[in-house]
Amino acid sequence: MKLTVVGGGSTYTPELIDGFARLRDTLPVEELVLVDPAAERLELVGGLARRIFAKQGHDGRIVTTSDLDAGVDGADAVLLQLRVGGQAARQQDETWPLECGCVGQETTGAGGLAKALRTVPVVLDIAERVRRTNPHAWIIDFTNPVGIVTRALLQAGHKAVGLCNVAIGFQRKFAGLLGVTPADVHLDHVGLNHLTWETGVRLGGPEGEDVLPKLLTGHGDTIAADLHLPRPLLDRLGVVPSYYLRYFYAHDEVVRELGTKPSRAAEVAAMEQELLQMYGDPGLDEKPGLLAKRGGAYYSEAAVDLAAGLLGGGGSPYQVVNTLNRGTLPFLPGDAVIEVQAAVGPNGPTPLAVPAVDPLFAGLMAQVTAYEDLALAAALRGGRDRVFKALLAHPLVGQYAYAEGLTDRLIAHNREHLAWA
Incomplete structure (x- = not known):
């Protein structure tokens, strides 16, 4: 089996390598290719990757290259983990929206749109x-x-599935609180990427006992603290929202906080420099503890599970993925990309049935789906007016004066990445 990682020079990669090494019985990788144009980073990451494989007794071959076509040739699966513009672009995404009184974040709101506009054309190529x-x-x-990226891929007819580590993080968190193994926990996970709710926590599988009420009663304070949301809100909702919902449920509070501390991009950039220095140590043969603070926790387990399911080698029977709606959530268009539990096999993911969704959550999903429609149109076709409409539709923007100011800033800060600007 051959796997290729595009963006293999990322500081995330050793997390992935560690998972491939530990879970080789689930996903027997014979050749792993790391593709990245940043030769110096790729050399550091590739060296550590080989040492991790060697320490854990994995006999797979690790290849590093800047040649994309050679790297993907013969691959059974290609993982995309790239950041167009690097941490410098992320720093901008998290900064200029604050000038208009809006959340500065790299995956949602105005910053998320900027990232989509930079990324979609590159990923499609x-x-x-x-x-x-x-x-x-x-x-x-x-x-x-x-x-948005997965929808662009599917719309263009590619065999694609989107992956996020939010659900697997909740699965492990809840397992720890309940004193069970992660495999015992099945989440009723519903929404869009970075706009999801855990509406049930079941023991043993999709038909198992729902212990979410017990979790909220016994551990609500802990869960609320992790989400930086008030406990009474969780009690009133009766579900556990993703931590990304704080940008919606406490927007103004978050904007004030972001204006008083260094950006997450600045923190990550400093962390990356430290990680790359560690990766260059020839004595290091395991992922360093600092990597857990970088983000992407449990990414490797999710990636191994998904790849194994798609390639027919096993993996967990049900996995949370980003895939086409096709009637799973009847209040959204069939070609919307949703994030839900699915049975994953060689023919791709098949979403499980989802019970009726509370209008409180369904309404926000519908609004963000409409924004994603407009965002994808702007990414594919360009134009200031399309950018403006996408921003105006986003619930974290919503006012025409904000949308005007944000449109000007987005284009000014991303002109080098926008062929039409």
């Missing part, structure tokens, strides 16, 4: 080259904003 070289390969997208 990569996917077309994969299709020309190896049309049967699955594309697993971990590149944010995952929902």
Whole structure:
């Protein structure tokens, strides 16, 4: 089995490598190719990757290359984990929206739109080259904003599935609170990427006992503290929202906070420099503890599970993925990309049935789906007016004066990445 990671020079990659090494019985990788144009980073990451494989007794071959076409040739699956513009672009995404009184964040709101506009054309170009070289390969997208990027891939006819680590993080958190193994926990997870709610927590599988009420009663304070949301809100909702919902439920509070501390991008950039220095140590042969603070926790387990399911090698029977709606949520268009539990096999994911969704959540999903429609149109076709309409439709913007100011700033800060600007 051959897997290719596009963006293999990312500081995330050793987390992925560690998972491939530990879970080799689930996903027997014979050749792993790391593709990245940043030669110096790729050399550091590739060296550590080989040492991790060697320490854990994995006999798979690790190849590093800047040649995308050679890297994806013959691959069974291609994982996308790239960041167009790097941390410098992320720093801008998290900064200029604050000038208009809006949340500055890299995957939602105005910053998330900027990232989509930079990313979608690049990902589609990569996917077309994969299709020309190896049309049967699955594309697993971990590149944010995952929902919009995955929809672009599916709309263009690619064999693609989107992946996020939010659900697997909740699964492990809840398992710890309940004193069970993560495999015992099945989430009733519903929404769009970075706009999801855990509406049930079941023991043993989709038909198991729902222990969410017990979790909220016994551990509500802990869960609320992790989400930085008040406990009474969780009690009133009766569900556990993703931590990204704080941008919606406490927008003004978050804007004030973001204006008083360094950006997450600045923190991550400093962390990345420290990680790369560690990766260059020839004595390091395991992922460092600092990597857990970088983000992407449990990404490797989710990626292994998904790849194994798609390639027919096993994995968990049900997995949370980003895939086409096709009637799963009847209040959304069939071609919307939703994030739900699905049975994953060689033919792709098949979403499980979802009980009726509370209008409180369904309404926000519908509004953000409409924004994603407009965002994808702007990413594919360009134009200031399309950018403005997408921003005006986003619930974190919503006012025409904000949308005007944000449109000007978005274009000014991203001109080098926008072919039409």
